[in-house]
Structure formats: C-alpha cells, structure tokens
Amino acid sequence: xxxxxxxxxxxxxxxxxxxxxxxxxxxxxxxxxxxxxxxxxxxxxxxxxxxxxxxxxxxxxxxxxxxxxxxxxxxxxxxxxxxxxxxxxxxxxxxxxxxxxxxxxxxxxxxxxxxxxxxxxxxxxxxxxxxxxxxxxxxxxxxxxxxxxxxxxxxxxxxxxxxxxxxxxxxxxxxxxxxxxxxxxxxxxxxxxxxxxxxxxxxxxxxxxxxxxxxxxxxxxxxxxxxxxxxxxxxxxxxxxxxxxxxxxxxxxxxxxxxxxxxxxxxxxxxxxxxxxxxxxxxxxxxxxxxxxxxxxxxxxxxxxxxxxxxxxxxxxxxxxxxxxxxxxxxxxxxxxxxxxxxxxxxxxxxxxxxxxxxxxxxxxxxxxxxxxxxxxxxxxxxxxxxxxxxxxxxxxxxxxxxxxxxxxxxxxxxxxxxxxxxxxxxxxxxxxxxxxxxxxxxxxxxxxxxxxxxxxxxxxxxxxxxxxx
Amino acid sequence: xxxxxxxxxxxxxxxxxxxxxxxxxxxxxxxxxxxxxxxxxxxxxxxxxxxxxxxxxxxxxxxxxxxxxxxxxxxxxxxxxxxxxxxxxxxxxxxxxxxxxxxxxxxxxxxxxxxxxxxxxxxxxxxxxxxxxxxxxxxxxxxxxxxxxxxxxxxxxxxxxxxxxxxxxxxxxxxxxxxxxxxxxxxxxxxxxxxxxxxxxxxxxxxxxxxxxxxxxxxxxxxxxxxxxxxxxxxxxxxxxxxxxxxxxxxxxxxxxxxxxxxxxxxxxxxxxxxxxxxxxxxxxxxxxxxxxxxxxxxxxxxxxxxxxxxxxxxxxxxxxxxxxxxxxxxxxxxxxxxxxxxxxxxxxxxxxxxxxxxxxxxxxxxxxxxxxxxxxxxxxxxxxxxxxxxxxxxxxxxxxxxxxxxxxxxxxxxxxxxxxxxxxxxxxxxxxxxxxxxxxxxxxxxxxxxxxxxxxxxxxxxxxxxxxx
Numbered sequence: 001x002x003x004x005x006x007x008x009x010x011x012x013x014x015x016x017x018x019x020x021x022x023x024x025x026x027x028x029x030x031x032x033x034x035x036x037x038x039x040x041x042x043x044x045x046x047x048x049x050x051x052x053x054x055x056x057x058x059x060x061x062x063x064x065x066x067x068x069x070x071x072x073x074x075x076x077x078x079x080x081x082x083x084x085x086x087x088x089x090x091x092x093x094x095x096x097x098x099x100x101x102x103x104x105x106x107x108x109x110x111x112x113x114x115x116x117x118x119x120x121x122x123x124x125x126x127x128x129x130x131x132x133x134x135x136x137x138x139x140x141x142x143x144x145x146x147x148x149x150x151x152x153x154x155x156x157x158x159x160x161x162x163x164x165x166x167x168x169x170x171x172x173x174x175x176x177x178x179x180x181x182x183x184x185x186x187x188x189x190x191x192x193x194x195x196x197x198x199x200x201x202x203x204x205x206x207x208x209x210x211x212x213x214x215x216x217x218x219x220x221x222x223x224x225x226x227x228x229x230x231x232x233x234x235x236x237x238x239x240x241x242x243x244x245x246x247x248x249x250x251x252x253x254x255x256x257x258x259x260x261x262x263x264x265x266x267x268x269x270x271x272x273x274x275x276x277x278x279x280x281x282x283x284x285x286x287x288x289x290x291x292x293x294x295x296x297x298x299x300x301x302x303x304x305x306x307x308x309x310x311x312x313x314x315x316x317x318x319x320x321x322x323x324x325x326x327x328x329x330x331x332x333x334x335x336x337x338x339x340x341x342x343x344x345x346x347x348x349x350x351x352x353x354x355x356x357x358x359x360x361x362x363x364x365x366x367x368x369x370x371x372x373x374x375x376x377x378x379x380x381x382x383x384x385x386x387x388x389x390x391x392x393x394x395x396x397x398x399x400x401x402x403x404x405x406x407x408x409x410x411x412x413x414x415x416x417x418x419x420x421x422x423x424x425x426x427x428x429x430x431x432x433x434x435x436x437x438x439x440x441x442x443x444x445x446x447x448x449x450x451x452x453x454x455x456x457x458x459x460x461x462x463x464x465x466x467x468x469x470x
Numbered sequence: 471x472x473x474x475x476x477x478x479x480x481x482x483x484x485x486x487x488x489x490x491x492x493x494x495x496x497x498x499x500x501x502x503x504x505x506x507x508x509x510x511x512x513x514x515x516x517x518x519x520x521x522x523x524x525x526x527x528x529x530x531x532x533x534x535x536x537x538x539x540x541x542x543x544x545x546x547x548x549x550x551x552x553x554x555x556x557x558x559x560x561x562x563x564x565x566x567x568x569x570x571x572x573x574x575x576x577x578x579x580x581x582x583x584x585x586x587x588x589x590x591x592x593x594x595x596x597x598x599x600x601x602x603x604x605x606x607x608x609x610x611x612x613x614x615x616x617x618x619x620x621x622x623x624x625x626x627x628x629x630x631x632x633x634x635x636x637x638x639x640x641x642x643x644x645x646x647x648x649x650x651x652x653x654x655x656x657x658x659x660x661x662x663x664x665x666x667x668x669x670x671x672x673x674x675x676x677x678x679x680x681x682x683x684x685x686x687x688x689x690x691x692x693x694x695x696x697x698x699x700x701x702x703x704x705x706x707x708x709x710x711x712x713x714x715x716x717x718x719x720x721x722x723x724x725x726x727x728x729x730x731x732x733x734x735x736x737x738x739x740x741x742x743x744x745x746x747x748x749x750x751x752x753x754x755x756x757x758x759x760x761x762x763x764x765x766x767x768x769x770x771x772x773x774x775x776x777x778x779x780x781x782x783x784x785x786x787x788x789x790x791x792x793x794x795x796x797x798x799x800x801x802x803x804x805x806x807x808x809x810x811x812x813x814x815x816x817x818x819x820x821x822x823x824x825x826x827x828x829x830x831x832x833x834x835x836x837x838x839x840x841x842x843x844x845x846x847x848x849x850x851x852x853x854x855x856x857x858x859x860x861x862x863x864x865x866x867x868x869x870x871x872x873x874x875x876x877x878x879x880x881x882x883x884x885x886x887x888x889x890x891x892x893x894x895x896x897x898x899x900x901x902x903x904x905x906x907x908x909x910x911x912x913x914x915x916x917x918x919x920x921x922x923x924x925x926x927x928x929x930x931x932x933x934x935x936x937x938x939x940x
Binding site: 298 | 583627634638639655661662663672677679721726762823855898914921923924926937
C-alpha cells in the first residue's frame with residue numbers, strides 16, 4: 001500500500017456540470033476550480049505526489065458546510081474536509097477526485113468559559129491562535145502536535161504530541177464536537193458536562209475518523225490553568241537503555257512530567273549543525289515540569305536522581321523562561337534541522353507507539369533497521385507515552401530510495417506490532433497505513449470499522465479511500 | 471418512560487425447546503432455568519420490579535461466551551451480559567426475555583504489567599479484587615463507583631465515581647477490551663499502546679454500550695503508582711454557593727485533588743444518626759489529596775486558603791491513615807445511612823452532571839424540586855466533575871410515592887439539560903433514561919446511535935430494550 005501512495009495520480013472523472021453550476025451559484029467567490037487552488041488542496045505534509053480535488057469550496061459557516069455536504073451527497077461526489085493542511089499520512093489527497101471543503105476560514109473562537117475550563121472554536125481555528133486568545137485568561141490548551149494544526153484537523157486525526165504524557169491526547173481533551181453528517185444534518189454536542197454515560201460515545205467515534213464519517217465544524221476542548229511554575233531539563237546517556245529506563249522509572253513513580261522527549265545522537269548532531277549549538281551527541285532526554293514552584297522543583301530533583309541512578313550525565317535544569325526556551329528550541333528544530341541537512345529532501349516519518357516496557361527494544365530494533373539505508377535518518381519521540389518517530393530523508397525524485405525507505409517503514413511497523421504496539425501513535429492512517437491497520441486490527445476489526453462507516457456514510461462520500469482500501 | 475420501568479413485567483415467550491436442549495448439552499451445570507437463579511439475574515440495584523430472563527448461563531471462558539452468543543444469534547434470542555449485578559438504571563432486566571450470560575466466574579487476573587502500568591483481567595473481576603491483587607505492586611486502580619462492580623460492567627456503563635476528578639473515568643482508563651461480537655467472533659485489543667490513532671476508536675464505542683453491542687470478556691486498564699502521601703480534609707459552609715465556589719476555584723487553580731465530594735446538610739444529619747458521628751449539619755466538602763509528602767501538604771494548604779476565602783469553617787485536615795479512613799467512612803456510609811433511616815425503602819437516584827459553572831445553580835434548583843416530596847431526600851456528589859446524585863427514598867409498595875419521585879427525577883434531569891448538562895454522569899441509560907437520552911441527544915443523535923447498533927448487532931440480540939426504546 002505505502003508504495004502505491006507515491007505513484008497515485010488524480011482521477012479526472014470531473015464533477016457533474018450541474019453540480020459545478022450549483023456550487024458556483026451557492027458559493028460564488030468561495031468556490032474555485034482554478035488549478036493553483038486545487039493543487040494547494042491536493043497535498044499535505046506527506047511525501048506523496050499532489051493529487052488535487054476537482055474543485056474547492058471555502059466554508060465560512062455551518063450552513064456552508066451543510067449545503068456543500070448536501071450537494072455532494074445528491075451528486076454522489078466525494079467530499080474531503082481540509083483544515084490547515086498539516087496532516088502527514090496523505091489524508092487530504094483527492095484519490096477519488098471530488099470536492100475539497102476548506103474550513104480554514106471558519107476561524108472564530110466562539111466562547112471561552114474560564115469557570116468550566118473549556119473553549120469552543122470553529123474547526124479552522126489553530127492551536128496557536130487559540131492559545132494566543134487565551135493569553136490573559138490564566139488558561140492554556142496543551143495539545144501540541146508540532147505543526148500549527150487546526151482544532152478540527154487535530155480532532156479528526158486524534159492528534160497529541162509532546163504534552164500528551166501529562167495532559168492526554170485529543171481523545172481525552174475533546175469535550176464535544178459539532179458535526180455535519182452524511183444527511184447534511186448539523187449535530188451539536190449533546191452536553192458540555194465533563195463526563196457523561198449517556199449512550200454511545202459518538203464524540204470519540206468522530207475523534208480520529210479522519211474526515212470519513214462527517215465534517216467537524218466546531219470543537220469544544222478542555223483547557224488547563226497555566227502552571228505557576230514551568231521548568232525544563234536535559235540529560236544525556238551513553239546507552240539508549242539507560243535513557244528509556246529513566247523514563248520508565250519516572251512514569252512508574254508517578255512524577256507528573258509535562259513533557260518527556262527522546263532525541264537520538266544523530267538528531268542532536270543535526271541540530272548542532274543547524275542551530276550552532278554544542279549539545280553532546282548522545283542519547284538525550286528533554287523534560288518539562290509544570291506545577292507549583294516547589295512542586296516543579298521537586299519533580300526536577302526526582303528526575304535528576306533517577307537519571308543519576310541510570311548513568312545520566314550533565315543534567316541541566318532550566319527554570320528561567322529564556323533558558324527553558326533555549327532548551328526546547330533545540331527539540332523543536334529537529335525536523336527543520338534534518339530537512340536542512342539534505343536540501344530538497346522530503347521526510348518519510350514513522351509513527352509507532354509501543355507499551356513502554358518494550359520501548360528500548362523497539363527503538364534499538366528501529367535503529368538497526370534504519371542503518372540499512374544510506375539516506376540520513378533520525379529517531380525522536382514522545383517516549384513518556386511509548387511513541388517515537390523515525391525520519392528518513394529521501395530524494396523525492398529517486399523512486400528506489402523512496403521504495404527502500406517505505407520498506408524500512410514497514411519493517412519498523414511490523415516490529416512495533418510484534419511488541420503489541422500500534423502502527424500509528426498520533427498521525428492517523430490516511431492513505432499510507434491502510435495495510436498496516438489491517439495487520440494491526442485484523443480483518444474483523446477493520447470489518448467492524450467498515451460497518452460503522454457504511455452505517456453513517458452509506459454512499460461513501462466522506463474522504464473515500466482513506467483508512468479503508470477503496 | 472421512567473414510570474413504565476416500574477410496571478414492567480417479564481415477557482414469557484419462552485426459549486425454543488431446541489435451544490434449551492443445546493444450552494443444557496453445551497453448558498451442563500453452568501446452565502440453569504431454575505426460578506431462583508433467573509430471579510437473581512432479573513434485578514439490579516435499580517428500584518424496578520424483578521424481570522427475570524428465561525435462562526442463565528455461567529460463562530467460565532471466552533469460548534463459553536462465543537458459544538452462548540452463537541446460540542442466541544442462531545435462535546434470535548436476546549442475550550444480556552451480567553457481571554456483579556450492581557447497575558442502577560435497569561440495565562440487567564430481561565424486558566424481552568432471553569438469556570442472561572453471567573460472567574462473574576470469569577474472575578481471573580490475567581496479567582499485571584508493572585512497567586507498563588496496566589492490568590488485564592477477565593470481565594468478572596471486581597475492582598476490589600483487582601486492588602487486593604495489586605497490594606504489593608506499588609500500583610492501584612483508582613476508579614471507585616462505590617459498589618464493588620466488575621470491570622466488565624464498569625466498562626459497559628462508562629463508570630467513574632469519587633476519584634474521577636483526578637484519574638478520569640472508564641473512558642480514559644480502559645486501554646483495550648476483548649469483546650465477543652454479534653457474529654460470535656472474539657475481538658482482541660488491537661494493541662496495548664498508551665495511545666493510538668489507528669482507525670476508529672472501537673474501544674471507546676464499546677465503553678458505555680451497556681451490553682447492547684457485544685459481550686466484554688476481558689478488560690485492560692491503566693494503573694497508577696500508589697501516591698507517597700495521601701491525606702483527607704473536610705470543611706463546612708453555611709451556603710451551597712460558597713461550597714461550590716470553593717470547588718470551582720480549586721479546579722481553576724489546577725490543584726490536582728484526588729477526590730472532591732459534596733454532602734448536603736440532610737445527608738450529614740442521616741450519617742450522624744447512623745454512624746453516631748457529630749459532624750456539623752452544613753454543606754460539606756470532603757477532599758482527598760494524593761502526591762509527595764510536601765505536594766499533598768501543599769494541596770491541602772491551598773484548598774484550606776480557598777475555603778477560608780469562601781467562608782469555609784472548621785477545615786479539618788487528616789494525614790494519618792486512621793483519621794483519613796474515619797473521614798471517608800462518613801462519606802461512604804451516606805447511601806446506607808439513608809436507607810437505614812427508612813427501613814424497607816428503595817432509593818431512586820438521579821445522576822445529572824453539569825458544567826461546573828452551573829453547579830451551584832443546579833444543586834439549588836434540585837433542592838427546591840426535592841422539597842416537593844415528603845419522602846426523605848439527600849444530595850451528594852462528585853462535584854469536582856459537576857456530577858451529583860439526588861436520592862429519594864420511596865416505599866416500593868406505594869405507586870403514588872414512586873410516581874412523584876419519578877416526576878421529580880424528570881424535573882431535575884430537565885433542569886440539568888437546560889444547563890447543558892447530561893442526564894447521566896456515570897450510571898448509564900439502561901431502561902430508566904431512554905426518554906431522557908432522546909431529549910439530550912435529539913432524534914438525530916439517537917438515530918446515529920441506532921445506526922451503529924444495527925450495523926454491529928443486525929438481529930438485535932444484545933440487551934434489547936436498553937438505551938433505545940424497543
């Protein structure tokens with residue numbers, strides 16, 4: 001499957017003429033069939049070739065979404081929801097043509113409820129935009145997948161990132177969704193309570209559905225108080241096992257670390273070259289601690305002691321904001337540093353997540369697998385959750401190099417599955433992992449998902465060809 | 471709807487003779503059609519009349535469950551999964567006859583993984599049994615719904631309880647489920663990773679499905695390190711508003727309280743009479759703090775300061791285990807104390823949960839509603855989550871009293887729904903709240919749930935008449 005995705009070509013069936021007329025009449029300037037607009041909507045951050053939709057509608061309201069869905073349903077035309085365009089598994093590619101429904105202009109923050117620690121936003125609002133709006137509220141939204149993704153897209157891929165070890169993923173942090181279903185009906189969240197046992201958890205069904213069950217138009221998320229104190233720390237290890245054992249022990253002791261990231265020596269080398277830093281090229285753990293002044297200090301001291309027991313070196317603790325920023329900038333530049341090390345390259349990125357007891361073994365195995373290619377490779381991960389990413393920098397013009405990278409990706413996925421892990425910790429299935437999902441969930445698991453898909457989207461208009469094979 | 475449940479009578483269609491023969495042949499002594507066994511399986515902790523199934527099978531293995539499901543499917547006979555029998559909304563009543571499948575003998579703890587902080591148990595294992603087995607591991611399972619429920623049942627009702635304010639509900643704490651579906655296929659958890667974005671979240675779909683989508687046979691749950699220090703505190707308030715404002719401020723400041731319970735003055739009075747205690751008969755908050763020694767102390771001090779700002783009185787902090795137990799015993803006896811105050815009575819218990827900003831208003835409104843009956847009433851709740859229970863003690867032989875109590879329950883549900891709350895915070899829908907679910911989720915919301923039900927259980931064999939009207 002994965003190699004297929006690199007050779008996909010748009011299917012130019014063309015939208016029905018009647019539908020084009022109706023789209024133009026209904027959406028005016030918010031409708032476009034211009035090639036530049038279509039091409040922009042036929043890509044994401046995956047390394048796959050551009051696969052443009054046949055037209056694009058920019059929705060500005062729930063009513064726009066309702067009408068677009070009804071048109072697509074009536075004409076049996078695929079509809080692909082589009083947010084910030086930052087997904088990485090080919091979720092946005094129009095492999096069966098159809099309409100891209102861009103919700104990025106639905107970018108209003110509808111309500112912040114300080115007492116309830118919730119915010120309701122339109123689906124196109126990005127996480128940075130939300131946090132900017134929360135600046136003076138004493139609250140923040142912690143989920144940080146790296147990219148400045150939209151909240152709708154983050155819900156649709158069940159995103160997480162560096163803070164999930166403490167604050168959870170979108171699974172835990174979506175309170176409710178407004179969704180337009182295949183009938184073109186707008187469903188509102190049933191309630192705004194923090195918990196509910198009222199019927200099936202449709203919210204959790206739409207979280208992670210990657211646009212295949214409906215269009216998310218509004219998202220209510222949990223917010224958290226900005227901690228009184230935040231500090232960061234970095235620590236180096238000669239062995240991967242010692243680094244991971246430090247993480248396991250930290251989690252086992254219940255230290256509520258806010259971030260816990262691993263970077264491999266190769267990644268550190270790339271960062272040093274890119275950022276002119278002088279970090280030691282070793283297995284490195286980056287931590288962030290949130291709490292009261294004394295609580296955050298206590299966490300750092302506990303982790304320092306654990307790291308020392310596991311031969312950690314050069315534990316550096318930064319409680320001043322500027323020092324903290326300096327440390328985390330290094331972590332955040334990892335991807336850009338990698339790409340800069342090979343101009344013109346694109347990254348094929350794995351996304352496995354394993355039970356933490358198997359993490360050292362899995363990362364060690366992944367390194368052995370990665371060493372089979374001469375392409376530059378790196379390993380970094382949200383190790384507190386058992387989730388890590390291998391990056392393989394490939395020349396997009398070299399099919400052999402891409403094919404090898406995809407074979408290594410497959411090997412790493414199989415290794416993780418053999419350890420009761422998942423093929424996707426946080427990026428979703430998209431086009432890229434359809435075959436892996438079947439290996440992980442089994443024929444029957446996928447069949448149950450398909451039954452749900454058919455029950456909620458009987459004509460298969462929503463993002464066809466994703467999660468399931470066409 | 472709610473009054474109907476009190477007048478339900480078993481439908482004695484009788485199982486097909488051929489099926490009885492097959493059940494006896496397959497299950498031998500683990501099959502029973504004796505009235506005493508049937509009656510035991512036709513009730514739960516709800517106040518509804520016993521509605522027995524037509525036969526009972528005691529499953530001892532996944533294979534037993536598979537075969538029982540296949541038999542029921544073949545003969546189109548309802549199957550009702552039965553765990554500890556502690557549900558409270560009529561989930562276990564055989565309103566369409568059929569077979570009760572008792573999994574309480576599936577009570578083996580299959581695996582505890584200390585490094586991964588997970589345990590896998592058979593569905594009949596109870597939470598106390600699990601914690602007993604964890605005693606020397608340094609870990610514990612926090613979800614505490616009061617009753618010593620089975621983990622299968624707790625998953626099926628999306629249970630929570632006193633610790634949810636810190637540790638979450640079954641929604642957050644089920645890592646994976648083994649389920650026998652309507653085809654009689656056993657589905658294993660796809661992975662054991664802490665997070666995953668691999669396809670639809672079938673686990674979350676089965677959590678809270680109340681036996682209507684399949685039979686849960688094994689549950690993998692998250693465990694937590696036993697905190698270094700635990701302490702408790704109690705504090706009284708003259709006004710409900712002050713008590714709730716103390717809770718809101720505590721949550722807003724991010725104090726990670728492990729428990730945060732409200733008891734109304736009436737409840738305290740009942741407890742004093744039952745337990746010979748001398749607690750002040752006021753609006754009372756009970757807290758529990760988990761953390762390091764200094765962390766738990768700091769939490770208690772912060773809450774004490776917040777309570778003082780809101781005119782809290784007599785803040786009593788207990789860090790010694792025996793003092794902590796004494797305080798919490800008072801909270802835990804609330805239900806028994808209530809029932810003891812009116813011998814022979816049964817309790818009709820509401821289960822609304824509202825956004826915390828509306829909590830004081832909702833509890834105040836509920837008190838006004840409760841004052842319309844002369845039956846003894848009480849209010850207690852997991853207020854850190856916005857969830858509270860009103861108890862109305864009724865004479866089970868007095869239909870007028872029951873009808874009035876149900877009308878008040880309806881009024882309280884409508885009040886909560888008007889505040890964007892839910893009709894069920896943690897007890898589920900069962901028989902009792904079918905009409906309320908429709909008010910809360912709307913016709914279309916219920917219709918989507920029904921489509922999922924039909925997709926996964928096309929012949930409707932699993933616990934028919936629950937969640938949805940027959």
